[in-house]
Ligand SMILES: Nc1ncnc2c1ncn2[C@@H]1O[C@H](COP(=O)(O)OP(=O)(O)OP(=O)(O)O)[C@@H](O)[C@H]1O
Ligand SMILES: O=P(O)(O)OC[C@H]1O[C@](O)(CO)[C@@H](O)[C@@H]1O
């Protein structure tokens with residue numbers, strides 16, 4: 329089944345994107361359109377209060393690059409009409425909640441982004457275009473769907489035939505033979521968890537990577553790639569915050585070498601810690617999977633005398649999964665996340681709260697994000713220094729530590745009463761699954777956004793939904809942005825009102 333054209337149509341020409349709660353894509357006056365040859369950095373429009381965050385374009389450093397008419401015109405599924413192709417004037421607002429009495433109305437400009445979708449002019453000849461797709465970092469539901477849709481979209485929409493998967497993350501550029509991809513090979517990948525291309529941490533060697541993309545200056549390791557002597561012209565990088573920081577370096581080096589190579593990144597993080605975009609793909613699936621663990625913890629706790637169900641969920645430095653899983657479950661008594669501190673003993677502490685809950689209900693469910701409370705866990709100097717291959721700190725098991733602290737507390741304060749802690753650590757079970765239906769659709773739209781953007785000559789960009797509409801966002805901006813839970817906003821207040829947990833502020 330080829331669903332590509334229909335979904336691309338949704339992405340590009342529907343007044344309301346499939347996912348859009350509200351359509352916040354607007355058009356700038358045509359007179360303010362930048363020309364294709366002046367697509368460098370951001371630009372303010374004098375006639376309107378918008379600050380356009382332009383993605384880089386290949387013509388920024390290759391002004392004479394040849395362009396072609398988009399062959400979507402000849403695609404039997406399309407009947408391009410006015411407005412089918414997007415232009416530079418189609419933009420998306422970053423901020424849609426506006427205080428009319430505040431700065432906006434007094435003339436301050438606000439960030440806007442180019443809307444994702446097909447453009448009339450493209451800058452690649454599909455018959456000679458070679459594409460590389462790579463996945464990096466930890467797993468996330470939907471990675472295979474993004475790969476599948478990149479392959480099918482490039483093949484069906486634009487007629488690209490040379491599509492390669494880079495195996496095992498960044499290191500695969502210079503150390504592994506790439507895999508040739510085609511629609512037949514990938515047709516059922518969206519049903520599989522993980523990434524068929526394989527992924528890894530570490531192994532980021534800028535020059536070896538760009539040499540291999542450029543396919544010049546082979547050294548010993550790169551010579552493995554001798555079987556495909558032409559350079560890649562388009563590189564699609566699927567990864568999280570670390571991957572995006574690496575992608576910025578690759579993009580900068582490609583610009584420095586003035587290569588005709590488009591670079592697009594598709595943000596992937598089960599933790600939902602990438603900023604600017606609404607949310608990352610796979611996050612919704614992970615939250616859904618987390619419900620199973622919370623349900624089990626609830627049943628175990630409810631069926632015991634003074635039972636505590638303790639669930640640890642992923643979230644290295646952000647507590648989004650724990651927060652959303654808590655809000656959607658309603659069985660959770662307390663949610664602990666990295667963005668806010670907590671303490672165990674004394675007035676307003678966790679033990680006092682749990683004691684009250686056990687007295688009232690006979691059970692309690694505790695959800696903790698893996699990055700929470702790390703400063704409280706005793707560790708050796710060696711453990712303090714431990715890092716994974718990408719340089720991320722290695723955490724101690726906050727769930728196991730909490731379980732032990734809870735038991736010590738109970739046996740100290742209530743030596744004659746029954747007490748049970750059932751600790752459930754679903755870890756990889758929430759991310760090593762195929763994407764759910766909505767995430768699959770989301771991944772498809774991301775892939776198609778990326779393809780249309782790269783074909784149109786944009787480079788060094790990330791595609792993703794902003795307020796429900798798909799945008800092209802400068803890669804550097806996303807790599808620097810972080811999405812943490814704001815414990816001062818309404819969502820965290822909502823968690824606290826659902827759980828009635830303490831604020832853990834020592835009085
Ligand atoms: N600052 C950086 N510069 C260059 N490369 C980096 C940088 N940080 C990380 N990388 C590389 O990016 C890849 C993925 O990084 P990392 O393991 O941190 O995962 P991630 O992309 O953040 O995904 P996730 O956090 O969802 O697992 C690795 O190959 C790593 O070497
Ligand atoms: O795959 P690894 O190296 O065990 O890393 C696990 C980490 O990856 C993530 O799933 C994504 O960063 C984190 O939630 C978790 O801490």
Ligand SMILES: [Mg+2]
Pocket residue numbers: 465568569570597
């Ligand atoms: Mg990361």
